Amino acid sequence: MAKKSAIERNEKRKRLVVKFAAKREEFKAIIANEDLSLEERFKARLQLADLPRNSAPNRVRNRCEVTGRPRGYYRKMKMSRIALREFGSQGFIPGLVKSSW
DSSP: OOOHHHHHHHHHHHHHHHHHHHHHHHHHHHHHOTTSOHHHHHHHHHHHHHSOGGGSGGGOOOOOTTTOOOSSEETTTTEEHHHHHHHHHHTOSTTOOOOOO
8 A cells, every 4th residue: 555645646636637737738839839929928837837836637646546556557457557456356357367387
């Protein structure tokens, strides 16, 4: 099980991403618009930089829904390889058979 503080920090980042998504897209649209003057685009770039760092989507870490483990994450199942193996062994995931030899 991952540290509770790490899981909560990641949840806070997810909330910030949702909260600032509209502003972030607005500033990025202004920056990409080449019809505007350089001063306006630079001002938008500074405003984008003033947003909280944790509101950037790439700072959110994929974590296992069951254990909170950050590594060995399967996106389709939203869980780590270890939790996936345990659930598969218990028969909770249809069609998944644990291999053993």
